[in-house]
Amino acid sequence: MLQDLSIRNFAIIDELSLSLEEGLTVLTGETGAGKSIIIDAVQLLVGARGSAEFVRHGEKKAEIEGVFSAPDGHAVFNKCEEFGIEIEDEMVLLKRDISASGKSSCRINGKLVTISILREVGAALIDIHGQHESQELMDESAHINLLDQFGSEEIAEAKRNYQDVYRVYDDLRKQIRSLSENDQQMAHRLDLIQFQYKEIEEADLSINEDEELMEEKTRLSNFEKLFESLQTAYEALQGEQRGLDWTGLAMSNMEQAADIDAELKQVSDTISSQFYLLEDSAREIRQHLDGLEFDPERLQLIEDRLNEINQLKRKYGASIEEIMEYFSSIEEEIEAITNKDSSLEDLKYRLESVEKDLNIEADHLSAVRKKWADILTEAIHGELKALYMDKAVFQVHFTEGKPGQYKSNGINEIEFYISTNPGEPLKPLIKVASGGEISRMMLALKTIFSQHQGITSIIFDEVDTGVSGRVAQAIAEKIYSISSHSQVLCISHLPQVAAISDRHLFISKEVKNNRTHTSVLPLVKEERVKEISRMISGVEITDLTISHAEELIDLAHAIKKSAV
Template identity: 65%
Template sequence: MLQELSIKNFAIIDALTLSFEAGLTVLTGETGAGKSIIIDAIQLLTGGRGSSEFVRHGENRAEIEGLFLVEDGHPCMDRAREFGIEIEEGMVILRRDISKTGKSVCRINGKLVTISVLREIGSTLIDIHSQHETQELLNETYHLPLLDQYGQSEIETALLDYEKLYKKYEAVYGRLKRMNENDQQLAQRLDLIQFQHEEIQNAGLRLHEDEELAEEKRKLVNFERLFESLNTGYEALAGEQHGLDWLSLAMSHLETAAEVDGELSDILESVQSCFYTLEDMSRSIRSRLDGLEFDPERLNVIEARLNEINQLKRKYGSSIEEILEYGSKIEEEIESIVNRDHHVELLEKELQTVKRDLYLEAKQLSDLRKKWAEKLTKNIHSELKQLYMDKTKFEVRFLAAADDYYEADDIPFRRDGLDQVEFYISTNPGEPLKPLAKTASGGELSRIMLALKTIFSRHQGITSVIFDEVDTGVSGRVAQAIAEKIYRISVHSQVLCITHLPQVAAMADTHLLIMKETEKERTRTKVKPLGQEEKIKEIGRMISGVEMTELTRQHAKELLELAEAIK
């Protein structure tokens, strides 16, 4: 659950810290008080689209931070581990800062993450349902994903298997398409890559050759300094009356001393070892000096070779390894173009095999979807009955399915399969089923989406569900049914609900009043938890709109008593 939310310099909120409880929390208040701004902040905290417009006027950045409590085995645990995020004692802290330039900085448990990672983790913690999402029901492209979400336990695995094979189908199909391009394009391509391949082959590149040449060049360029340094070092060691002579003298005297004092033998041995080591090193230095030879022609050869290698790098890769890899790649392409007919034949056979396997995967996926579509239909009918839509008929209609393409020559495979799904509905007895977008009113859409959310909340394991004014367009007994439905969802998941319905407000376990006030000519949002008497007053305001009469107060009190009885 979302335990605590901190918002600073966000829209008309200067600084606000909210603590939330389990169960149903409702947020009420006058229009424009800032209820939806709080939901906007939560949406941004879980990876929503940010903008500099959210930053409070005159401030440099907006800060949003939320503390979530999760149980072991929660879906966010595995996701967090994938991204190297540690979760201790079941606490997940999301933080997002938005600067006045629009740039976002995101953190999860103190670790910097991208917005996509924040969104991926956040999606397992919060499910925000708004009027906009209700409108998405009118777009049939969302219906298939909703069905897949409902049957996720079986459909997800089948869909992943299908997608894996579909990628192979795309790859083979793409190669075949390229092989069947017109002769002129292929001839031009062949000329180009043959020239490139010949250029790479003629260069006779060796791995790390450029590094070796660069090192050799460095020595030649610094030849004089190298010679002088080695010569001076040699003279310091082996020159007359220099290092080795003095060390030899020291060794001679220590031999005499060791004859007198045996305890000096160890010192003598160390000096002798140093002498012989330095003598060997001086011979090595002499050998290097004798072998040094400045060859200006060799320097020219190296520079020319390095220039040739750099020219190839500009064309074919940033390193010799990449150049050679590119050479191998185009060598295969040359072979495939030269022997095009043979390769086309092989690719056509491979494509037929992949298409056959892909169709079988699509058929299995389609059969599973039909099975879960029947379950979803029954479940939706059950939920709609509780929302006073018991005469409504709902159907998940397959406009196209895998069976429709049995033995078809040209099968229109898509990334999500062969199925095309649309929700159909009839809200009045005797009326035929029609597409949802052409039939349902705003209030009916709200109830259908609420029915879907009720069903999905049992499957998803989401920590918190947020309803942002989903009760638009309903009243009376329907409003009471919606209130009871939202409360039932809160039994399994924490629910935060912005509402204008007194019936929903009465069902709340926690009631927060959102207010707007002006201080020092600046507007800001305040939040006040309500006690019992304050709840009665606020629900009375929601009922009457303006004047609070004794009758309104009594009605509000009865609503609260009814809610307690239902709970």
């Protein structure tokens, strides 16, 4: 959920901090007080398009920060991992700055990200619905995913089985397309990879050859320094009055001392051991010196070989291992092109067999989706009835693809259809005209899908516009029911929604020093009754409107108590 929201220098808001809670929070206030501006800020926080117009007049930049908490296993964890963003303590911090020049910067948990990444992560955390938009529900391309989420594990399993076969099918089709190119292109390709194959083959590479050559080159290039160092080291050890002589003298004397004092035996043994080790080392240095020989021709051969290897790296891979992997791949391709006809025949035979399996899985996935579409339809009709749209008809419309037209998510194209009046034909949901009907339809769908989408926070921005009476009460109850699955923030002009909320925030504005300032006040008890009275009456608060407000709050309390 959205735990904390901080807004600075945004539109008419100079500085605003909100600590939010679970359940239903309603925001009310006079028109123009800044309610929708807060929602605009949240939309920018999760990736909406920014503009310099949002920056408060006279300020350098607008700043918006939001702290979200998400349970372990939530979709946002996979999304952040995909973009290399670390999450600690199940907290996600989004930050968006917009400068007065219009430039924007975005950060997630302190990491600078693009606006598209911010939008993807934000979409997993919060869902915003306005009077004229409702994101996924009004996007027909997303309807198939919503149905799949509703169908839960049964659809997910059928989809996984289908996609496993589809990947094999798609790979075979790509191979067939590649081999089915025109003969001239294929001939050019064969000439190229045969030349490459011969060039790599003649190079006769071996793994780690370049590393071994570099070590040998280093030795030869530094021959004089190496010889001088070994010679000096040897002379320091071997010879009269040198290291071994003095160490031998120490060893001899310590052996005599140890014969007298047993406590010196360990020291004596250590010196003896070191003497023999130094003696062996001196012998190895001498052997190495005797074997040293500067060979300028060998150095030139090494440099030529390294140049040859580096040229191959520039063409075929960053390492000898990668070059050899490429060599193997073009060997297979040469074989396939050379035996093109038999290869094509084999691939087509395999494709035909895989397509039969794919068709079975596609039909099964389609059948499972249709089963859950019927369950969804029944659930939506129940929700619409509760919203006094019992005459409305909802349908999950399936369009089957043509034979052989398989897609990564199946053969179905799915769109939600609705008819809101008896006798009217079913039409795509996105073409329903009435604002009130859109609000109720969206709430019905959201009530169902909020249990399956995993969104931590949902914002409703005046979605209750154009309704009143019993429909308003039904909408209030529906919004409250959604808050049992996700945190809900709701801007509303309906007293019924305000009365049923768990927390009521009053947004107001005032002028100080010729500047407008927006503030937020949490309402309790009498303050809440007065605000709901104002919402009922419009202007004047009377004893009757106060009584009505108290009655609405009591009714809401009873509804919430019965829902527990």
